[in-house]
Amino acid sequence: MKIALQLTSLNKRYDSHQAVNSLSLEVPEGYLYALLGPNGAGKTTTLRMVAGLLKPDSGDAAIFGQSITRSPSAAKKLLAYLPDEPLLYSKLRPMEYLDFVAGLWGIPAVKAESYAQELLQKLNLWDVRGDFSETFSRGMKQKLSLAGAFIHQPKLIILDEPLTGLDAAAARLVKNMLTDYVQEGNTVILTTHIMEIAERMAQRIGILNHGQLIAEGSLDELRTQSGELGGTLETVFLDLTQDKDIA
Amino acid sequence: MMKVGTLPWLLRHDLLLWWRGFNRKNTTLIVISFGLLLASLFFLLWLALDNIRSALSQTTIPSEAVAIAVLLWVIGFFLAFTQAMGHSLVALFERGDLDLLVSSPIESEIIFASRLLGVALKVFLSSCWLIVPISLLAILGGIPQLLGLYPFSIGLSLIAASLAILLTLGLVNLLGAKRARIFAQILTTLLSVLLFLAFQLPSLTRGNIQIINWQYLQAWFEPENPLSFIWFPVKALFFDPLAVLLTLLISSAIAWLTIQLLHRSFMAGTQQSVTQKHQRLSSKEQTSFTTSFNRLVLNKEWRLIWRNPYLISNVFMQLLFLIPAVIVVLQGNTSRAVAGLPAFAIVSSVGIGGSLAMSLTRICVSGEEASDLLKSSPANSAKLRSLKLLAAFIPVWLLFSPLFIILIVKGENWLIPLIIFLAATTCAAILRLWNSHPISLTDMFNRRNNQDNVLLTMMEVLLLLMWGWLGFTLLHGNNILVLIQLGVIGLIIAIAYGRSRQLGTSLGF
Secondary structure, three states: OOEEEEEEEEEEEEOOEEEEEEEEEEEEOOOEEEEEOOOOOOHHHHHHHHOOOOOOOEEEEEEOOEEOOOOHHHHHHOEEEEOOOOOOOOOOOHHHHHHHHHHHOOOOHHHHHHHHHHHHHHOOOHHHOOOOHHHOOHHHHHHHHHHHHHOOOOOEEEEEOOOOOOOHHHHHHHHHHHHHHHHOOOEEEEEOOOHHHHHHHOOEEEEEEOOEEEEEEOHHHHHHHHOOOOOOHHHHHHHHHHHHHHO | OOOOOOHHHHHHHHHHHHHHOOOOOOHHHHHHHHHHHHHHHHHHHHHHHHHHHHHHHOOOOOHHHHHHHHHHHHHHHHHHHHHHHHHHHHHHHHOOOHHHHHOOOOOHHHHHHHHHHHHHHHHHHHHHHHHHHHHHHHHHOOOHHHHHHHHHHHHHHHHHHHHHHHHHHHHHHHHOHHHHHHHHHHHHHHHHHHHHHHHHHHHHOOOOOOOOOHHHHHHHHOOOOOOHHHHHHHHHHHOOHHHHHHHHHHHHHHHHHHHHHHHHHHHHHHHHHHHOOOOOOOOOOOOOOOOOHHHHHHHHHHHHHHOOHHHHHHHHHHHHOOHHHHHHHHHHOOOOOOOOHHHHHHHHHHHHHHHHHHHHHHHHHHOOOOHHHHHHOOOOHHHHHHHHHHHHHHHHHHHHHHHHHHHHHOOOOOHHHHHHHHHHHHHHHHHHHHOOOOOOHHHOOOHHHOOOOHHHHHHHHHHHHHHHHHHHHHHHOOHHHHHHHHHHHHHHHHHHHHHHHHHOOOOOO
């Protein structure tokens, strides 16, 4: 099995604060991986380093074997990154936005155009395709941003809090899209504070605290590590992170 | 302790937020500049003190004093109104705390009154940096009449705040919250430009136009004139007791009336800004995907500028500020042999074209809304930046192309102005790129959020001046001076490049 993402001794420090501390991690291809952690644990910093938005102080991240520091262009071709704040242009219409994103990833116009239409219909944005994204609600913006991630059909999608601001129907739609995408053999890594999402969707879960990976595995493996056999992910998570805090 | 939920309590909250909104980064620089300004002001006033004292001791106010007072009132009102418009926009649309206040049990009248008085107080406090030293000096110099500046300024601030809020809310009713905001922003800039151009008028016309007959105005001031009472706001400046009373009473009455009449529509207007469904554009419009990456990036940049009337209006209104400078330079050259179309082409294309190229580069580069998207994409950053620069150049080059076509058709020297224009706009945009920091499009023309490096900004201006001077020297044909000027231009570019490398870039792409 191929490794979709490999982090090797990744470090990042902001002044005196060690945001990510010697983080090593492997995510196999075809998995939905949930990265959990309390606020300030280093999740977003890790994802931003993986996406090439932040330069690690040391260590490396490889996407399907392509180093984000040594061959960024090749690595980024395989990757889509969705931060919690949608990356949109206020005065562009959805199709214009998708046209631009597809162009950035070098997707042929004909292929991108038909897929863009399909995505907008699937995400219930087709009827508002004539509007500027500045007029959209938070949920609509999030969905358009997601369409931007899917338009270039990356092999790995990393999402930071992807369900923030979505209503129940939209959240289910996005969850289904991500699950389907993984079933097609692609890889999804997401961060979330909603334990039920990680519990239901993720095949593997990593728990970060103080920039370090304190536990990793399937839910059952995490239960064993925490000694909370039969416990929910929430109890396992709290047990692991609070223990670490006290220690 | 102030009672919570009262007007003074809300006013204090409003002023606190305003005070904290100031950029404290360059506090030392601001304090030093302010100190130097005050010292110069004190010195000038001290020199003028004897004249002012003798003028104000006379029974009738001399025409010079009338002229100054009328000018002060007109300028003061323009400045106060422009400022009040800006503060109204922040208070009504930008700060985003109205929902919280409206959902609280505080009466709408009190909320609205706190916003209006807040705007008036901010305008008044901003004028205090000038009024306080003048009044201190007036007391020391035995001219207590000048204490009239306080009621004069309070009256102006209250009237300007009332009118600004009235206009802003009127625009909301007419155009809707979103368009009203853009319109008000444009109006604010336009007022500043008009004021600036009005100041420049005497120098532009070389004193050929006398706009106001001061002797005639003085006659209106004399007590025998039955209509002299209408000058009470200006008379208040000289601490005329009746005028002071009338100024304070009438301005307070205007503010009170505005509050009484508008507090309900204020609620409706602010709610509209939150709840109004935006007007739909035609959903049938087809977007054909672009095959060329270069065209894709250029289209995206131009669409974003073209669809933002606030940006366009600000860019072009910035250019209006340069018109007087261009005219003055050309007037200075009418006696020289090089005067004429080529000289005009150089001055206007370097001055206006260079500034336009810098403004557009600032919008395309600093105003990038999704820099993380660009950085996380495999697209080449250097190519993206070059395309963004091209997106800034092309409209400027197109705008000025008729000028060069005229030069060619008329058989004038076109090659030198064209080379200078292309070089100046290119250099100006590149230097702007080196001095770029991410900034939101709404803050693009807000100087308070300016993070530009002072040295690099100076180099930008110096470079444009040097290119303009080089153009004139080339028209004269002085080869040695041309070589020296090219050397200086090279040195400026080298210094700017070195400084930009030293500072690094905070752009995401």
